Amino acid sequence: MTADLSDVESDLRKAVSATLKAAGVEDGHIGLELVGEGRMRTLNFAHRGRDEATDVLAFPIDPDESGLGPRELGDVFICPEHSTDVIEAAVHGTLHLCGYDHETDTGEMLALQAKVLASLR
Secondary structure, eight states: OOEEEEESOGGGHHHHHHHHHHHTOOSEEEEEEEOOHHHHHHHHHHHHOOOSOOSEEEEESOOSOOSSSSOEEEEEEEOGGGOSOHHHHHHHHHHHHTTOOTTTSSSHHHHHHHHHHHHHO
């Protein structure tokens, strides 16, 4: 099986695909949307209680593979106005959908992110 990246901006599919491969995720669907500052601020407030825009938000949907059909990994929203590197934001958000959390791990997520980004350059 392969991941469904049909809802990912075409110029970000390579980065998302490389991230999934590095995380060991072979299938599932991801939605990725580039949004403006206002939409990002609304999402950040609604889901995190922070009344400000941010660079990337990820909303995992199906953290566990149930084997009952295609896996819905979740959605990533990126605000280019707040991102220094949209590709890095795509990698970062995708890793969150794969279960990584840099706020609770001991550096694994950011190390894998650096590895993926190095492979893309």
